[in-house]
Amino acid sequence: MRPVSVVGVGLTQWGKRNDVSLGELIVESAKHAFEDTKRLAPKDIEALYVANAQSERFTEQAHPANLAAEFLGISPKVTARVEMACASGGAAFRNAFFTIASGQAESALVSGVEKMCNVPSSEAMRNLCLVEDLTWESFHGMIPPSGFALIASRYMHEYGVTQEQLAKIAVKNHKNGSKNPIAQFRKEITIETVLESPMIAHPLNLYDCSPISDGSAAVILVPTKEARKYNDTPVDVIGSGQFMEPSFNCSNMQSLTTWRALVNAANNAYSMAKLTPKDMDLAETHDCFTIAELIEYEDLGLCKKGEGPQLVDSGDTEIGGRIPVNPSGGLKSKGHPVGATGVAQIAEVTEQLRGEGGPRQVDGAITGITQNLSGFATHHVVHILRRQN
Amino acid sequence: MRPVSVVGVGLTQWGKRNDVSLGELIVESAKHAFEDTKRLAPKDIEALYVANAQSERFTEQAHPANLAAEFLGISPKVTARVEMACASGGAAFRNAFFTIASGQAESALVSGVEKMCNVPSSEAMRNLCLVEDLTWESFHGMIPPSGFALIASRYMHEYGVTQEQLAKIAVKNHKNGSKNPIAQFRKEITIETVLESPMIAHPLNLYDCSPISDGSAAVILVPTKEARKYNDTPVDVIGSGQFMEPSFNCSNMQSLTTWRALVNAANNAYSMAKLTPKDMDLAETHDCFTIAELIEYEDLGLCKKGEGPQLVDSGDTEIGGRIPVNPSGGLKSKGHPVGATGVAQIAEVTEQLRGEGGPRQVDGAITGITQNLSGFATHHVVHILRRQN
Numbered sequence: 141m142r143p144v145s146v147v148g149v150g151l152t153q154w155g156k157r158n159d160v161s162l163g164e165l166i167v168e169s170a171k172h173a174f175e176d177t178k179r180l181a182p183k184d185i186e187a188l189y190v191a192n193a194q195s196e197r198f199t200e201q202a203h204p205a206n207l208a209a210e211f212l213g214i215s216p217k218v219t220a221r222v223e224m225a226c227a228s229g230g231a232a233f234r235n236a237f238f239t240i241a242s243g244q245a246e247s248a249l250v251s252g253v254e255k256m257c258n259v260p261s262s263e264a265m266r267n268l269c270l271v272e273d274l275t276w277e278s279f280h281g282m283i284p285p286s287g288f289a290l291i292a293s294r295y296m297h298e299y300g301v302t303q304e305q306l307a308k309i310a311v312k313n314h315k316n317g318s319k320n321p322i323a324q325f326r327k328e329i330t331i332e333t334v335l336e337s338p339m340i341a342h343p344l345n346l347y348d349c350s351p352i353s354d355g356s357a358a359v360i361l362v363p364t365k366e367a368r369k370y371n372d373t374p375v376d377v378i379g380s381g382q383f384m385e386p387s388f389n390c391s392n393m394q395s396l397t398t399w400r401a402l403v404n405a406a407n408n409a410y411s412m413a414k415l416t417p418k419d420m421d422l423a424e425t426h427d428c429f430t431i432a433e434l435i436e437y438e439d440l441g442l443c444k445k446g447e448g449p450q451l452v453d454s455g456d457t458e459i460g461g462r463i464p465v466n467p468s469g470g471l472k473s474k475g476h477p478v479g480a481t482g483v484a485q486i487a488e489v490t491e492q493l494r495g496e497g498g499p500r501q502v503d504g505a506i507t508g509i510t511q512n513l514s515g516f517a518t519h520h521v522v523h524i525l526r527r528q529n
Numbered sequence: 530m531r532p533v534s535v536v537g538v539g540l541t542q543w544g545k546r547n548d549v550s551l552g553e554l555i556v557e558s559a560k561h562a563f564e565d566t567k568r569l570a571p572k573d574i575e576a577l578y579v580a581n582a583q584s585e586r587f588t589e590q591a592h593p594a595n596l597a598a599e600f601l602g603i604s605p606k607v608t609a610r611v612e613m614a615c616a617s618g619g620a621a622f623r624n625a626f627f628t629i630a631s632g633q634a635e636s637a638l639v640s641g642v643e644k645m646c647n648v649p650s651s652e653a654m655r656n657l658c659l660v661e662d663l664t665w666e667s668f669h670g671m672i673p674p675s676g677f678a679l680i681a682s683r684y685m686h687e688y689g690v691t692q693e694q695l696a697k698i699a700v701k702n703h704k705n706g707s708k709n710p711i712a713q714f715r716k717e718i719t720i721e722t723v724l725e726s727p728m729i730a731h732p733l734n735l736y737d738c739s740p741i742s743d744g745s746a747a748v749i750l751v752p753t754k755e756a757r758k759y760n761d762t763p764v765d766v767i768g769s770g771q772f773m774e775p776s777f778n779c780s781n782m783q784s785l786t787t788w789r790a791l792v793n794a795a796n797n798a799y800s801m802a803k804l805t806p807k808d809m810d811l812a813e814t815h816d817c818f819t820i821a822e823l824i825e826y827e828d829l830g831l832c833k834k835g836e837g838p839q840l841v842d843s844g845d846t847e848i849g850g851r852i853p854v855n856p857s858g859g860l861k862s863k864g865h866p867v868g869a870t871g872v873a874q875i876a877e878v879t880e881q882l883r884g885e886g887g888p889r890q891v892d893g894a895i896t897g898i899t900q901n902l903s904g905f906a907t908h909h910v911v912h913i914l915r916r917q918n
Contacts, residue, residue, distance in 0.1 A: 202659040203614040206904045210777035223610045225592040242631030270591040388599035515595045
């Protein structure tokens, strides 16, 4: 295995994108990623990974990897569309990382894309429900909001967290997202905004939940030894971890409040990077619901189990705090075009480590971590990135 | 990169499987694959790749990789659902191959599955049409049967082939499939059966086309140095090649009758294996339509360009001939549960190389090749397997 670096990242505007087709959305982020590199053109790409959850349902277009090859004009000799529901982006990036690390290809493009606003929001919600077990859970109403509400209720019971503390996570992420030009919601909110918003599934209100979005993100990877040819500030991928619980159902999880798959994925990534949580300067995590970000603090090791609420109150996860989480605005404010989310996390951390975060820059950031989940938090992908000296 | 071997294969009965759910179908083939190994249990599996094209449309169940983990009771540290339309199986197997080759994992399970008969056949056909470009082709009626009919017409114009010669391919594959206990159609047919069957898209009749099917296939891979622990007759994966044309549309292909992506994928596989087409003892190819198998003879190098029809007439692709093609019955007779097809090709070649082909055994087979395609033949995956001495 050889070292791997990120040499180009690109994002589209996220939100409602009725102005473009699925293929055009793929091109838009890839174009930015190629512009972010030097001397690398689409024709040079040897591996293509497309992260997409449900183009066949949202846009009536299956086989998005071949669509991407056509729209980008590339001929990959290694290629796959990776579908891992909300963690498609992290999983596709991990595949591309190992493709370069193992010498299968000299360059890889990861394109994450989802176009969800193409269908009425009721249909979009229905599509999202299909990522849970049809027979035993989704059919009976155990769908993402109710599942994460159950997790939140259990956390309240075991460790105690208030709705105000959960709301603070949404407030922080909206504040960060207000400084992100591509974010779907660029407006600050207050704790009252969250608490007074419609109840979705107790204890989660509308503003505890991430939205339905269109958007795309692209990342270009090469071997580290070639990286400076393509970018003056390469960012190295120094850790990668993944884990899936032998459960798909919420009811089979060993614990609702300690996500074993996340603990294992994070440990694998820290171990590969030979670093600990204390070495992280920022994190982009999967805040599909505010309770998710809270548990992620703990299971990523950013604080001890049960101390997430105090970490929220301390302000240490704000930009300027000890360990800023979701400086991009997270899924909550930036948006959650499912297949693009995990790829965009890599893009945000890369820009932060290069010092290109603009008004949301985490000062002096050298090392960052990303975490992307799917199912009822039964599958996680974690990556650790570091700026080259 | 280290050598990789197949140590277990398993198939379900293919055809209409209203008796089982998607998860149960996954378990059924995996159970056979584990029974085919020694001393390897589901809990030992470190990498899981699920090949599936459209579970979210056919069965209202997305995220099949997590479903598979639950039904199989496994906790993979490397996992992805690979969707590459009709080539999902070949692409997933290739990912698993490189996962073992690069040392990411010590064991991998590839599960290919599709449950297509869950929906009315008109809806199944509509789902299949989504694998072509919605904007420029499928919307206007350029769907798989019409696309391959165009390819057949062009082949007739450039090189000449008769409908009778195409029909002979279907007759051969039904003869082979009649000897395959898991095949969907276990009955022999005649040239007249094909020519007198309803016209689908000129010059292709119903019996020139593969069917809609339910089915699953599973393959277990380990490093070659460990292979004899798990199976007395390991089969080594000695070549792997993939290629995608920078086109999704039939209209953008450089040639309809020479598939550049197949030529490149095959060359890459032969080159890795350090072998030539002459060294192949059998082939399992992607006969979604009879014309496809004909062009595959040529682009895999089993005969010269334009000489496919003579190869058909010679009988050399029959079991007992120079280079038997699709001894399993192929997609045409065995069935085509999309995500399972490429995995089942590996299973058939493995069984043949072990001498376990029963009444359809290719005598003395030591080396075999598989080929799986998607789109309008714009993406191909090729593998070469050899029995260990």
